[in-house]
Amino acid sequence: MPVTRVMPTEEGDDLIELVRDIAEKELTPRAAAAERDASFPRDVFLTLGRAGLLSLPYPEEFGGGGQSAESYLQVFEEIAAAWASVGVGASVHALSCFPLATYGTQQQKQQWLPDMLSGELLGAYCLSEPHAGSDPAAMRTRAVRSDGGYVINGAKAWTSHGGHADFYTVMARTSDDGGRGISCFLVPADTDGLSPASPENKMGLTGLTTATMNFDDVYVPEERRIGAEGQGLSIALAxxxxxxxxxxxxxxxxxxxxxxxxxxxxxxxxxxxxxxxxxxxxxxxxxxxxxxxxxxxxxxxxxxxxxxxxxxxxxxxxxxxxxxxxxxxxxxxxxxxxxxxxxxxxxxxxxxxxxxxxxxxxxxxxxxxxxxxxxxxxxx
Structure with a gap:
């Protein structure tokens, strides 16, 4: 039965009605079959994005919804009640936009954030590694300075949307100074050398593709580093x-x-x-x-x-x-x-x-x- 909600604004009430309508028409009828077939619902994320439901936490000046956490989290809850894989995916997309939206320069935000928030693009977040899940400071994926940018080599495990995302927010080591030696990069999906491994065969959330992303001499221009060099771990924790x-x-x-x-x-x-x-x-x-x-x-x-x-x-x-x-x-x-x-x-x-x-x-x-x-x- 519908949850009784007290939203902080009338706009929040309208958002809940919108997401419930989409959930009833687009999510609930498809969830069971997609989970059974392990079918990634890329078109569903397009529908949510074009309705403005993937950019709710972020500033309106860049195409976001400008919504409070109290509002947008309840939208995520409604999506997940209809289809958990899509709810997780919406949260992952919001997470992948966070570093640029919070730590990017004004120029970086103006250049990339509108496309990321438009609903046409889907993001992924690359932090964990096979040997460094709960301890991200132990990561080994390395970004080495080269020709006005960085060359990234390594592998990122448990990447939701891996192989389907349009951009990847990546944490990589730029020095051996422990947790202070990690930096954050925004990597387009079509960058040479970036490729997904076979999707994980998971117990659940089978409609949400999860894969290791391999970085083989992936060149990233310096302008795609988010925040200062060595600031990556603090960005990741935030x-x-x-x-x-x-x-x-x-x-x-x-x-x-x-x-x-x-x-x-x-x-x-x-x-x-x-x-x-x-x-x-x-x-x-x-x-x-x-x-x-x-x-x-x-x-x-x-x-x-x-x-x-x-x-x-x-x-x-x-x-x-x-x-x-x-x-x-x-x-x-x-x-x-x-x-x-x-x-x-x-x-x-x-x-x-x-x-x-x-x-x-x-x-x-x-x-x-x-x-x-x-x-x-x-x-x-």
Missing amino acids: ALDAGRLGIAAVATGLAQAALDVAVEYAKVREAFGKRIIDHQGLGFVLADMAAAVESGRATYLAAARIRDRGKPSTRESSIAKLVATDNAMKVATDAVQVLGGAGYTRDFPAERYMREAKVMQIFEGTNQIQRLVISRHLAR
Whole structure:
């Protein structure tokens, strides 16, 4: 059932109505088949982009929506409730635009950001490596100065939209000075030497292509370096604060979808002469599921409001990601249990939600890393 939302503006209300209309017509009818066939829905991202739903966090002067985190995150949640792979993709695109929009020079933003926010282009974010996921400072992909630019060699793992994106925001090592030796680059997809490996064969989110991106003597002009040389890790960590809120919203949308399926089933399935929702044991399970969804939503919105006021929100973003994704995993698992044997079949989407929820606890920093971030803030 539709979530009751209190948006901060009337424009926010209009956005929710728009995304629900698109979700009903374009997302929900296609999700199950695309996930079954591992089919990447590039046209869906074009539809969302042309509707302005992929550029909501960014300034209107460059073609963005100029929306607050409190508003755009709820849009991400609505998209994810209809199709989690697309919700994650929307969050990834926003993440890939963040370094240029936040750290780029005025000239760089004027030159590239409008195309990135227009809806015609799709972005990807290259940070993790096969041996450097939770520890990005250990990355080995290297950018060496050459002919007024840099030549990048290495490999970036777990790249969402890998092979389908139009541009890649890439973190690469420019010196051996640990975390201070990493820089950020904006790399067009058609650059010579940039190629995707075969897509990962994943447990869930199979409609979202994930692949390692290989950099073999990829030349990038110096003008495509974002921020100062050596500033890349701080840019990446700031981007992850925003990205973690995006995943918290997406996970909450997925959890809401799982709850809705469970409630709908429990209202029509009968046992011992009455609907199973009317049995207290199962009714309490559903009540706990509803509480988990609402608490995830409240947590990410609280962090979003802090972010919107320009206050530091690293700890709050980690808490939101931790709470929302752990809750999503629990809710999706319980949804399978509520449906019983039917929940274990692909006749219902509950099993897909359970598979999709698992990775929410892993990407944008595992939930163990979130606990580390939170505990370090508490120790200050």
